[in-house]
Amino acid sequence: MQGEFRGDFTRDTYDKSKHFLRVLMQQGRVQLDADFNEQTSILLNRLQTLAKDIFGLQGGPEHNCGFEFIATEEQINNINHLNDEEKLKLKQLLQSQSYLISKGNYYVDGILCENEEFVSYFQQPDFQPELIDPCQVQLKGATYLAYLDVWERHITPIEDYDDRKINIREVALGGADTATRSKLVWQVKLKQLKEDKDIETVAKQVTKDRDYFYSLLGQELIKPGEGKxxxxxxxxxxxxxxxxxxxxxxxxxxxxxxxxxxxxxxxxxxxxxxxxxxxxxxxxxxxxxxxxxxxxxxxxxxxxxxxxxxxxxxxxxxxxxxxxxxxxxxxxxxxxxxxxxxxxxxxxxxxxxxxxxxxxxxxxxxxxxxxxxxxxxxxxxxxxxxxxxxxxxxxxxxxxxxxxxxxxxxxxxxxxxxxxxxxxxxxxxxxxxxxxxxxxxxQSQPPHGIAHYYAPLAVISGNPNNVTLYDCRRKIGSQNNNITPVSNKDNNPIAANSPENPTLPIPQKELTAQTIIEFNRVINASWHHDQVLEVTIAELQENSSNIPEEKLFKFKSQDLRNLFTKLGLVIQFEKPVLIDSLHRSSVSVLAHTDNVLKGEVFYILPMKVEPVQVKKTEIKSIRWAVGNEILNSNINLITEVETLTNENTKYTEAVRLITPDDWLQKAVFNQSNIYQFTILLHGDWILNEEPLFDNANLNLLGDLNKGIIPDELRQQFQDKGISLSQNLILVAEKENFKWRLVDGGKIYILQIQNNKLTSSKIQALDGNNIWPGVPERFSGNGSEGGDWVSIIHINPLL
Known part of the structure; x- marks a missing residue:
């Protein structure tokens, strides 16, 4: 028990450190309330720990992520599952109430918080902010942190009495007392901030750094206290x-x-x-x-x-x-x-x-x-x-x-x-x-309760008629651990992160689709995963080895020839990747064949890896294998690219895999029984480097060579919303020139460039995002990456 439990209990016997798995009743023994309550506590702890281990300290499902702090009409426009009439009603409610809280689910420390309806900030079911909120919920040009406060309240038949509902008291017992209940209470609150940092930096740091979030709340708000x-x-x-x-x-x-x-x-x-x-x-x-x-x-x-x-x-x-x-x-x-x-x-x-x-x-x-x-x-x-x-x-x-x-x-x-x-x-x-x-x-003991759990929702600045708001929620499924910028009520664009330049504003029209994602991922290609390409082999003789090499692909479809010899297998990334990380070891194409004697055999095709820029995409009609069915679908595919020839180009947004000029001389293409091609990207080798900051103080090199992060650099990381732990590892790759900083799963590169010490974040490709429209399976933490696999099926027409 960690909530506000005031019942007539014998005692609370739950002790997490004993690692009890269950309570076992025995025949003919005395039954105690403490035994039943301990069983509930054991199960509840395991369920909440499981949710926390999977979802993290806070987060909501991408399709039903609730508790968005709504202060602008643009936020309502961006809610996909509402029709126009529902959005109009919400906008009218927003105008009369100033702030809304969206419906949906959100997990805080593994505890599921549910909000069944859009509600006004002032009319929360278990909170009346206008009575006690110290900032009086009027922004008045200041910056505020919107956060979720979650705790358990003890409910007896007295607190549960309601003529409109079925109550927990059994009236047939004539007023006798029975079991009580624990109720989860969630309250959305506002805390005025006195930070000198800009709102975007504060929002980033609040989202990523729990200790920083707690420091903003202040010791006077965090419950229970630390006294013993x-x-x-x-x-x-x-x-x-x-x-x-x-x-x-x-x-x-x-x-x-x-x-x-x-x-x-x-x-x-x-x-x-x-x-x-x-x-x-x-x-x-x-x-x-x-x-x-x-x-x-x-x-x-x-x-x-x-x-x-x-x-x-x-x-x-x-x-x-x-x-x-x-x-x-x-x-x-x-x-x-x-x-x-x-x-x-x-x-x-x-x-x-x-x-x-x-x-x-x-x-x-x-x-x-x-x-x-x-x-x-x-x-x-x-x-x-x-x-x-x-x-x-x-x-x-x-x-x-x-x-x-x-x-x-x-x-x-x-x-x-x-x-x-x-x-x-x-x-x-x-x-x-x-x-x-x-x-x-x-021994001295901390309080038994009441345990409160907290999660950041948004950072807000301005006044009710001109609001700048950054959404700090974490969406489970999209791996969106970062802030999402939202416009003001006048529909003016606001400063936000741009993939090309973090200081540039994003135009309002792009805000509806803009998502800042921690992972790099594949977003499009010149084919679709599980696409089926048909080939005609009616003219093939029984012994395919007698077919001249130059005629083999004449029996293949035009689409297949274009895909390998003209357009190429084009793969577009969400974030530009380092060209040097794209090579035959990180990118490969396999051809699978059936052999009567050897069974399945695959060949590594000799594909050229070229950095390109996507020039055009089109809606194409394709055949698509779904289980044992082949369906026709209209899919947006890349149809035109331009090769990058600038030798000084360091990054590419796309890569093309294309057969070399001597492809007909390769023995693999003499096989008439190719039934599948597999395109494979080794995500942990394909890297994206995000510049963070630079420092002109080269006197720091001595500490770096010793494996020590100077306080000056640690503070610069902190200013970027990155809290470095005490267990980081700093390795000098080249003394006085380049260092690799590993902090948990995150990797940073420190390097001397133009007489400055530059800091960059290294991110790998999150390979298990198979394709838009195909169920996503996430892996890695943004640094470790994973393999990206896509299949092209060959369907012979006899």
Whole structure:
């Protein structure tokens, strides 16, 4: 359990470090709630870990990626699955509400967040930003980070009551309590940024660097906090009584029942209350609550409440002097300032109580599920600057200590710790370690919850009538890990990355199709994968070896001759690749034949590899093999190219594979039984080099030769949105001239050019993208690449 769980549980036994796979029930044994809850936690952890390992820390499916922060009409125009009428309605909603959140799914730390409908930012199902948002959701020329905050809320039959739906309480039981629920809460929030960097740089870095994203959120927003506590039970010197119902003094815990204590942070240090916080505690995990029916204010310092009931027994009831907290949906979901009220009077006939304290004149609405939560203590004040080795008593010998150095750590309102106490042992269940003397000592523990998970959605600048927005979501399937620029409401173009020049603006008409993708990939060719070319061999004699070599291809189709001898096998890349990386070892064509004696035999064809520029594409009618069927399709293919002859050209957007002039002399073309050609690209050899920055300070070379990245270079990488890890490897390929930097799966080249140290990113071809229209299978990480394979089928006509 890591959410806001306040139920009447025995304890939480889930421990990830034990690597338990399942809970096994035995016949005739006692069934505990903790066993069932642990089984759920084991399964949930495995499912969420699987999703996180596959999808990453955040991301949404490409076909249904939700939670786009919509601030412009152009974003609505770019939503493909909506018709014109639906887009018009969304634009009208946008004009009245300023900002929308798109429907769809998104994963945050492996947790699936679902939004079933387009909703206004102001009308989120579990959040009311206009009540508490510090930036008041008006951009006013500043820069804001839109992010997703995800956490689990505990739901009892009180919070679930709704006349319009089927509720979790079984009415046939006459009001008896049963199981509760955990609800996933997602909230889209805005945080004003004070970064001096331009919005595009911030968006790139937020998208790629989780630590940088968390630094922008700030410690005051990240939950739970980092503060820790220790819990123990101490022995009394004597019982002071002969009462046989009191646990004897040789036992530490003096209570008469087992309990699950909860210590919870109630207030935290503020600017005017430095190093001071408070906590409250409950012996029943704060699960004792009383639904509120009506409320009337008696005077400025007291409030009268009518309750649905006063508890099932004296231990779960209310008495004068008890401490209570008024809670409703807004109070929980809005992270409101907390107040404790004291019980002054109890009317057990009318189920009424009068409370003293500051209730802040809050209106309690039935649809907000108001209730009173009982605590078994008042606020206990803690001064973090004086907390060293100080123990704070709860009751019956139970004590907690805030970690001695916690003044350097943070606590958050709502951080809580669960402390199971058992009469059988007279002690608390708390993790321990042996000290140097071999004695077991309790260890400091982080909060049990409430665990929040965060993901960046967008970086926004401007005002509601002229917005510049960068989408920071990650789309699973497209491998789109980068930002997507979006225009403003006036349809003016905005600065964005261009494949040719990162500083050039992309015209508005190109924004709808522009996608900045981490991987290089094949985007078109002069044939289609699984295309079928027909050849006529009716004139062939039984012994094909008697056919003169110069006549062999006369029996082949004109399309096949053009593909190998005139146009060539042309392959176009999304990003220009280094010409030097295209050669016979990285690009090859195989011819497959059937041989009665040898079975399948393939030959490597002697193709020339030429860099070209695509001049023309056309819609061509082709035959296409799909499984065992051959279908006719209209496909956009490359039909005209121009050879690149400039010797200074370093990159090419396309490559042509064409037979050399002496191709007829090759023995392979004497085979009449060729049934298939395979075109193969070794993606890890075909490279794209993306320039990042340069540095005129050549005094850095000494550190580079020693395998050390100077802080100056590390900061330049950081300014480009690239956070280098501490485990990188730096190798000098040529001393004082060229270095290779490997950081995880990413590769960077540092090189001296024009008396400057230049830095470039190396990316390989992601080979497993077979073809547009064919299901994509991604591989590699943008550096390792993979093989790209495409097939041409030969269909003989007898």
């Amino acid at each position: 506590i220790i819990a123990r039970v101490t022995k009394p010197s004597s019982t002071g009584t002969n009462n046989p119902c009191v646990i004897p003094f040789n036992s530490k815990f003096r209570g008469t029942e087992n309990h699950l204590y909860r210590a919870e942070i109630f207030t935290v240090p503020t600017v005017n209350n430095n190093n001071k916080l408070s906590f409250v505690w409950s012996r029943e995990n704060s699960s004792i609550v009383f639904p509120i029916v009506t409320s009337t204010e008696s005077n400025s310092s007291a409030i009268a409440l009518t309750l649905e009931h006063l508890g099932k027994d004296k231990d779960c009831s209310l008495s004068v002097g008890d401490w209570l907290e008024i809670v409703d949906d807004d109070y929980v979901l809005g992270n409101s300032d907390r107040q404790l009220l004291k019980v002054e009077q109890v009317d057990r006939i009318q189920n009424q109580v009068i409370l003293s304290g500051d209730a802040k004149n809050k209106t309690l609405l039935p649809e907000k599920h108001p209730l009173l939560r009982r605590w078994d203590s008042k606020e206990v004040k803690v001064n973090l600057s004086e907390v060293n080795h100080k123990w704070f008593p709860l009751e019956d010998g139970i004590e907690i200590q805030f970690q001695a150095d916690t003044q350097n750590n943070s606590y958050q309102v709502g951080d809580y710790w669960l402390i199971p106490v058992r009469t059988a042992t007279g002690n608390v269940e708390w993790p321990k370690l042996k000290n140097k003397e071999g004695k077991l000592e309790p």
